[in-house]
Amino acid sequence: MERQTRARKFRRFAVLTVAATYILIFVGGLVRASGAGLGCPDWPKCFGRWIPPLNASQLPPDIDPALFNFTLAWIEYINRLVGVVIGLLILGTAILALRHFRKTPRILYPSLAAALLVAYQGWQGSQVVGSALEPIMVTLHMVVAFVIVSLLIYVAQQAYYLENPDAERSSGYPRYLRSWIGGLWGLTIIQVILGTQVRSQIDTAATENPLLSAAGLLAQTESLGSLHGLLGLVTAVFTWMAGRRLLRKTEYPSALVSYGTKIMIGIVTAQIIFGGILVGFGLPALVRLYHLWVASLFVGVLLILFSALRSKEGIQHE
């Protein structure tokens, strides 16, 4: 009983950390969408100060005053502040795991891995700024964020199962759906990588020709963009089919799987709409941000469903 209470407290903390990490991914995406990545040209300080300057007269002599933009500096600075807070939350999760779940590897190791990766992510952020936003560095920063949030989701879900050992007791899922969800997760990862390549091509085209219109930029990424769109539709169709089967062909799906499936269907539908808006309406920055952020949510939901279905191994009801 005490173990369940500890698991509940830990699960609450881990869920809070997951939610906060998603906020950080959003803020990071906002930095990119608003073009504030170089708002602070140095790292970890911003224009040589722990708090960004309020005007150009506060700039240190060794930094080019042309770089100073009050708005962009504060957007980037807030991203770093939020990053520190979430980094501490992730560290807190790892410390709690060390204290209370030292003998539970499925909680301990992912928690420690997330804490190590978040330290790496902080350092890698400095490399992103140092490279003046090299596309490969920005992509790596995003991929690491996806890995961190996936580890935290896994940890929170495992704590949930410790807290509720009977959560999936009555449920029965067709075995093939687990592979199906796993396949969708793999497809989504490929889509995320393709999406970053599309974005890199657009960034490169915009660097080589800064005056190119949105239509011109899209034309530069025609083949890769089409593949990304096509694969997106395939992912959506398989997601809808998997969702329909999960809701209709399973016996007593748990609340987690039932709501997770509905969220999964909603998210993939939103992604298709966002993708259409990006192509049809000239890559609006806000939609670019949501397209990326919702993709990170989709990866998380698929992971939750996969873990839930896997937890039923051995008691399948075909």
Added chain:
Amino acid sequence: MNSKGALPRIFVWAAAIVLILAVIAAVTIRQADQSRADIPVLGTVPDFQYVNQNGDVYGAADLEGKITVLDFIFTSCQGACPRMSSRMAELYNRFSATDRVQFVSVSVDPARDSLAALRSYAERYGVTDDRWMFLRAPLDSVKWLSRKGFNLSDEFPAGHSTRFVLIDRKRNIRGYYRSDDKASLETLTTHITELVKW
């Protein structure tokens, strides 16, 4: 998670958070866009009349109606100038799709930089049209332009400034950028793009 009634409430909260984040993001992106277009006016380029590498008269009036990036160089310079001109060439290529952006390099060593030397220098950096001019004038006049016109060094030739100067179509000076700093050059690119829009 185990209560059937609890999750729909979570959906409502999640939808509210997504909407609030959308509003915050929309305002932030708008503010960022506006801040990029807000480039201060730092002065006005005074009148001058020099000669370009082709022997044609080129003066301050030729700056009007175009966005100009200007620097000071000399062709026999072994230090900063080749790096500066390489960066300038990158910008020249980036903005090749428009004739609304031009580039001007003023020689700080007119004694050695003949028009032929300037033409050869232009060729070395791939200049094929009138979008990048190389100017020659008496040394005193160039010193005056650098010091009085742009508030830059006149310790010529070796001590010339390595900054790029951005000038708008009304001859207003809009910024100085380090030619040896990638982030500064990205900012310069952004500022040129913003000025072209207006």
